[in-house]
Amino acid sequence: MTNPGNKKIYRIYEKASHKIIADLICLEEETFTDERPLVLFDPAEPWKKTRLEANEFELRELMVPLFINGECVYTFPKTMDIRKECLAEQDTLWEESRRLVNPHQIYVDLSRKLYDTKLRLLLKGGEVQISIKETARASRLFSYRC
Numbered sequence: 001m002t003n004p005g006n007k008k009i010y011r012i013y014e015k016a017s018h019k020i021i022a023d024l025i026c027l028e029e030e031t032f033t034d035e036r037p038l039v040l041f042d043p044a045e046p047w048k049k050t051r052l053e054a055n056e057f058e059l060r061e062l063m064v065p066l067f068i069n070g071e072c073v074y075t076f077p078k079t080m081d082i083r084k085e086c087l088a089e090q091d092t093l094w095e096e097s098r099r100l101v102n103p104h105q106i107y108v109d110l111s112r113k114l115y116d117t118k119l120r121l122l123l124k125g126g127e128v129q130i131s132i133k134e135t136a137r138a139s140r141l142f143s144y145r146c
Contacts, residue, residue, distance in 0.1 A: 009062040026111035043110045
């Protein structure tokens, strides 16, 4: 299942080394700051958690609006500026992530609110809502066939 709702993505860097810790996908209305501790967890294995203490990490929002109300609001950078930004972003990768053999993965985590929303929708999708009248009719049909 895809992640529900309108989302935004934060890249989380270790403040001391300016290396990537993880990416965090959250709902658009959620806001995070480096002034408060942040708990990250693996959505596939939610018992695995990492606590980042306040002011020991930096956040950068990755998605920027290109159009608002049908009007272009983005100023496109020059090609050499894009190249410079890409090289700078490569420097934020740990050496373990850059190696060709058995590279370390960069974690992509979900916010608690997005995870709970996704889980609620998955669980709700398995429910069948049926009225008492339909239940009685179904049980009569079933009992006649047996």
